[in-house]
Protein backbone atom coordinates (compact mmCIF):
# COMPACT_ATOMS: atom_id res chain seq x y z
CA UNK A 130 0.00 0.00 0.00
CA UNK A 131 1.55 3.38 -1.00
CA UNK A 132 2.27 5.82 1.83
CA UNK A 133 2.22 9.61 1.70
CA UNK A 134 4.75 11.00 4.21
CA UNK A 135 3.39 13.41 6.82
CA UNK A 136 4.42 17.04 6.20
CA UNK A 137 2.51 18.95 8.89
CA UNK A 138 0.57 17.30 11.72
CA UNK A 139 -2.89 18.29 12.93
CA UNK A 140 -1.34 19.79 16.07
CA UNK A 141 1.17 21.84 14.08
CA UNK A 142 -1.65 23.08 11.83
CA UNK A 143 -3.70 24.20 14.84
CA UNK A 144 -0.73 26.05 16.32
CA UNK A 145 0.29 27.66 13.02
CA UNK A 146 -3.23 28.78 12.10
CA UNK A 147 -3.81 30.17 15.61
CA UNK A 148 -0.62 32.20 15.26
CA UNK A 149 -1.77 33.60 11.89
CA UNK A 150 -5.12 34.49 13.47
CA UNK A 151 -3.30 36.39 16.23
CA UNK A 152 -1.13 38.27 13.73
CA UNK A 153 -4.10 39.26 11.56
CA UNK A 154 -6.04 40.41 14.62
CA UNK A 155 -3.10 42.54 15.73
CA UNK A 156 -2.56 44.02 12.26
CA UNK A 157 -6.13 44.86 11.27
CA UNK A 158 -9.37 46.31 12.64
CA UNK A 159 -12.98 45.08 12.41
CA UNK A 160 -14.24 45.11 8.84
CA UNK A 161 -11.09 43.83 7.15
CA UNK A 162 -12.18 41.76 4.15
CA UNK A 163 -10.74 38.24 3.93
CA UNK A 164 -10.96 37.08 0.32
CA UNK A 165 -10.56 33.31 0.07
CA UNK A 166 -9.89 31.45 -3.14
CA UNK A 167 -12.21 28.50 -3.70
CA UNK A 168 -11.98 25.67 -3.09
CA UNK A 169 -8.59 24.92 -1.55
CA UNK A 170 -8.61 27.78 0.99
CA UNK A 171 -11.96 26.98 2.58
CA UNK A 172 -10.73 24.70 5.37
CA UNK A 173 -7.91 27.11 6.23
CA UNK A 174 -10.25 30.13 6.16
CA UNK A 175 -12.76 28.43 8.45
CA UNK A 176 -10.12 27.82 11.12
CA UNK A 177 -8.41 31.17 10.53
CA UNK A 178 -11.49 33.30 11.17
CA UNK A 179 -12.20 31.37 14.36
CA UNK A 180 -8.67 32.12 15.56
CA UNK A 181 -9.24 35.86 15.07
CA UNK A 182 -10.33 38.23 17.82
CA UNK A 183 -11.55 40.98 15.47
CA UNK A 184 -14.59 40.83 13.17
CA UNK A 185 -13.60 40.24 9.56
CA UNK A 186 -15.88 40.15 6.55
CA UNK A 187 -15.39 37.12 4.33
CA UNK A 188 -15.91 36.68 0.63
CA UNK A 189 -14.91 34.20 -2.06
CA UNK A 190 -13.37 34.10 -5.49
CA UNK A 191 -12.94 31.14 -7.80
CA UNK A 192 -10.48 30.79 -10.63
CA UNK A 193 -10.11 28.21 -13.33
CA UNK A 194 -7.07 27.29 -15.41
CA UNK A 195 -7.39 28.07 -19.13
CA UNK A 196 -5.36 25.09 -20.21
CA UNK A 197 -3.45 22.45 -18.32
CA UNK A 198 0.04 23.61 -17.36
CA UNK A 199 -0.24 27.01 -19.07
CA UNK A 200 -0.37 28.86 -15.77
CA UNK A 201 -3.11 31.09 -17.21
CA UNK A 202 -6.21 31.51 -15.10
CA UNK A 203 -9.53 33.33 -15.32
CA UNK A 204 -12.07 34.41 -12.73
CA UNK A 205 -15.09 32.10 -12.66
CA UNK A 206 -16.70 33.47 -9.48
CA UNK A 207 -16.38 37.10 -8.46
CA UNK A 208 -16.72 38.78 -5.06
CA UNK A 209 -20.07 39.99 -3.72
CA UNK A 210 -18.30 42.73 -1.73
CA UNK A 211 -17.15 46.09 -3.09
CA UNK A 212 -13.61 46.19 -1.72
CA UNK A 213 -12.95 49.80 -2.80
CA UNK A 214 -11.45 51.71 0.16
CA UNK A 215 -11.34 48.60 2.36
CA UNK A 216 -8.40 46.72 3.83
CA UNK A 217 -8.22 43.36 2.08
CA UNK A 218 -6.35 40.14 2.84
CA UNK A 219 -6.26 37.52 0.10
CA UNK A 220 -6.33 34.08 1.74
CA UNK A 221 -4.61 31.36 -0.31
CA UNK A 222 -4.05 27.67 0.36
CA UNK A 223 -0.65 27.49 -1.34
CA UNK A 224 1.56 29.75 -3.44
CA UNK A 225 3.47 27.59 -5.88
CA UNK A 226 4.52 29.18 -9.20
CA UNK A 227 2.91 32.45 -8.08
CA UNK A 228 0.98 32.77 -11.36
CA UNK A 229 -2.49 32.51 -9.79
CA UNK A 230 -1.53 35.00 -7.11
CA UNK A 231 -0.12 37.49 -9.62
CA UNK A 232 -3.37 37.37 -11.59
CA UNK A 233 -5.53 37.75 -8.48
CA UNK A 234 -3.54 40.57 -6.90
CA UNK A 235 -3.63 42.52 -10.20
CA UNK A 236 -7.38 41.94 -10.43
CA UNK A 237 -8.06 43.04 -6.83
CA UNK A 238 -5.66 46.01 -6.96
CA UNK A 239 -7.72 47.48 -9.84
CA UNK A 240 -10.64 47.84 -7.42
CA UNK A 241 -8.75 50.37 -5.25
CA UNK A 242 -8.68 48.65 -1.87
CA UNK A 243 -7.16 50.72 0.98
CA UNK A 244 -4.55 47.95 1.25
CA UNK A 245 -4.01 44.46 -0.11
CA UNK A 246 -1.95 41.77 1.63
CA UNK A 247 -1.51 38.05 1.10
CA UNK A 248 -2.02 35.39 3.75
CA UNK A 249 -1.11 31.88 2.59
CA UNK A 250 -1.22 28.67 4.57
CA UNK A 251 1.66 27.24 2.52
CA UNK A 252 4.56 28.71 0.61
CA UNK A 253 6.28 26.42 -1.93
CA UNK A 254 9.13 28.70 -3.09
CA UNK A 255 11.03 26.04 -5.10
CA UNK A 256 8.78 26.38 -8.18
CA UNK A 257 8.22 30.13 -8.12
CA UNK A 258 8.01 31.79 -11.55
CA UNK A 259 6.67 35.19 -10.52
CA UNK A 260 7.80 36.90 -7.29
CA UNK A 261 5.23 37.01 -4.52
CA UNK A 262 5.14 39.32 -1.53
CA UNK A 263 3.65 37.17 1.23
CA UNK A 264 2.79 39.11 4.39
CA UNK A 265 1.50 36.09 6.37
CA UNK A 266 2.77 32.53 5.82
CA UNK A 267 1.79 29.47 7.84
CA UNK A 268 4.37 26.93 6.67
CA UNK A 269 7.04 26.67 4.00
CA UNK A 270 6.90 23.34 2.17
CA UNK A 271 9.43 21.61 -0.13
CA UNK A 272 8.80 20.86 -3.81
CA UNK A 273 6.26 18.09 -3.25
CA UNK A 274 2.58 17.70 -4.08
CA UNK A 275 0.68 18.51 -0.91
CA UNK A 276 -2.66 16.94 0.02
CA UNK A 277 -4.93 17.52 3.02
CA UNK A 278 -6.47 20.44 4.94
CA UNK A 279 -8.26 21.83 1.88
CA UNK A 280 -5.73 20.72 -0.74
CA UNK A 281 -6.92 17.96 -3.02
CA UNK A 282 -6.07 15.60 -5.78
CA UNK A 283 -9.12 15.05 -8.01
CA UNK A 284 -11.36 16.20 -5.16
CA UNK A 285 -9.93 13.80 -2.58
CA UNK A 286 -8.18 14.49 0.75
CA UNK A 287 -9.53 18.01 1.44
CA UNK A 288 -11.05 17.05 4.81
CA UNK A 289 -7.88 15.67 6.40
CA UNK A 290 -6.68 17.53 9.51
CA UNK A 291 -3.05 17.18 8.37
CA UNK A 292 -0.83 17.79 5.36
CA UNK A 293 0.90 14.93 3.55
CA UNK A 294 3.15 14.67 0.49
CA UNK A 295 1.55 12.66 -2.30
CA UNK A 296 3.42 11.18 -5.25
CA UNK A 297 1.82 12.55 -8.44
CA UNK A 298 2.44 9.42 -10.55
CA UNK A 299 0.88 7.28 -7.85
CA UNK A 300 -2.12 9.63 -7.60
CA UNK A 301 -2.53 9.84 -11.38
CA UNK A 302 -2.69 6.04 -11.54
CA UNK A 303 -5.12 5.87 -8.60
CA UNK A 304 -6.55 9.07 -7.04
CA UNK A 305 -7.60 7.00 -3.99
CA UNK A 306 -4.10 5.56 -3.52
CA UNK A 307 -3.62 7.13 -0.07
CA UNK A 308 -7.17 6.86 1.23
CA UNK A 309 -6.58 3.68 3.22
CA UNK A 310 -3.47 5.11 4.89
CA UNK A 311 -4.72 8.63 5.55
CA UNK A 312 -8.28 7.83 6.55
CA UNK A 313 -7.65 4.40 8.03
CA UNK A 314 -6.08 5.68 11.23
CA UNK A 315 -3.43 2.95 11.25
CA UNK A 316 -0.42 5.31 11.39
CA UNK A 317 -0.13 6.99 14.83
CA UNK A 318 1.91 9.89 13.38
CA UNK A 319 -1.16 10.94 11.44
CA UNK A 320 -3.46 11.12 14.46
CA UNK A 321 -4.64 14.64 15.14
Ligand code: IMP
Pocket residue numbers: 169221222223224225226227228229230273274275276280281
Ligand atom coordinates in the same frame (compact mmCIF):
# COMPACT_ATOMS: atom_id res chain seq x y z
P1 IMP B 1 0.31 28.61 -8.54
O1 IMP B 1 -0.48 29.46 -9.50
O2 IMP B 1 1.29 27.70 -9.26
O3 IMP B 1 1.00 29.40 -7.45
O4 IMP B 1 -0.66 27.58 -7.83
C1 IMP B 1 -1.90 27.92 -7.49
C2 IMP B 1 -2.81 26.77 -7.20
O5 IMP B 1 -2.34 25.48 -7.64
C3 IMP B 1 -3.02 26.63 -5.71
O6 IMP B 1 -3.93 27.58 -5.20
C4 IMP B 1 -3.51 25.21 -5.62
O7 IMP B 1 -4.89 25.16 -5.89
C5 IMP B 1 -2.75 24.49 -6.73
N1 IMP B 1 -1.56 23.81 -6.15
C6 IMP B 1 -0.27 24.19 -6.25
N2 IMP B 1 0.53 23.34 -5.59
C7 IMP B 1 -0.30 22.40 -5.04
C8 IMP B 1 -0.05 21.25 -4.21
O8 IMP B 1 1.08 20.91 -3.81
N3 IMP B 1 -1.16 20.55 -3.84
C9 IMP B 1 -2.43 20.88 -4.23
N4 IMP B 1 -2.69 21.95 -5.00
C10 IMP B 1 -1.63 22.71 -5.40
